[in-house]
Amino acid sequence: QVHVVESGGGLGQPGGSLRLACAAPASIFSINAAGWYRQAPGKERELVARITEGGDATYADSVKGRFTISREGARGTVWLQMNSLKPEDTAVYYCNAEKVRYDPFDTVRNADYWGKGTLVTVSP
Numbered sequence: 001q002v003h004v005v006e007s008g009g010g011l012g013q014p015g016g017s018l019r020l021a022c023a024a025p026a027s028i029f030s031i032n033a034a035g036w037y038r039q040a041p042g043k044e045r046e047l048v049a050r051i052t053e054g055g056d057a058t059y060a061d062s063v064k065g066r067f068t069i070s071r072e073g074a075r076g077t078v079w080l081q082m083n084s085l086k087p088e089d090t091a092v093y094y095c096n097a098e099k100v101r102y103d104p105f106d107t108v109r110n111a112d113y114w115g116k117g118t119l120v121t122v123s124p
Contacts, residue, residue, distance in 0.1 A: 002027055002113050004034075004097050009118030012085045018120060022078040022095030031076035032108045033099035036069060038091035038120075045094070049080060053099055053108060062088075074104075085122045092117040 008020040024031050035050035049059045049069035057069050068081040078095060097113040 004028075004031065004095050004113050004115045006093065006095050006115040006118040009093060009120045012082070012089075012120065012122045014085060014087060014122055014124060016085050016122075017081070017083045018085065019082065020080040020093055020095075020118060020120070022080075022097075022115060024075045024077070024097070024100070027102075028097070028111075028113070029101045029103050029106065030074060031071065031078055031097045031100055033097075034071070034076075034078045035096045035098060036078070036080045037094045037096060038089075039094070039117075040088075040091040043091075048093070050098075051078065082120070087122050089122050090120060092119050 005023045012018045033053045036048045037045050038048050039045040048063055049067055051057045051069045051071050066084045070079045094117045095115045097111050099108050100111040
């Protein structure tokens with residue numbers, strides 16, 4: 001089973017910043033489009049931000065202006081820069097790779113690969 005690899009979670013202060021990374025595992029050459037989701041205790045998983053193959057980004061209203069999604073490098077690591085953190089941002093954050101390449105010469109293919117999640121806690 002293929003999982004993308006999330007990192008960067010932890011404890012953040014209200015008003016502070018954290019940056020999450022979503023990296024391609026060894027079995028995937030690159031992530032070409034992806035979304036970041038989050039699930040708070042007792043709530044359903046929700047889409048936070050998405051970046052397309054062309055680099056277009058969309059955001060949930062609750063994070064617009066505070067979070068930035070980006071993708072960089074040959075392997076397409078997907079970043080989620082989270083600024084002006086609020087306690088309500090506390091959740092497990094998941095990355096979902098929607099389009100990938102399996103090798104450098106492959107075409108971009110549809111995918112549905114999730115990570116195991118990284119916990120973000122925002123508290124004084």
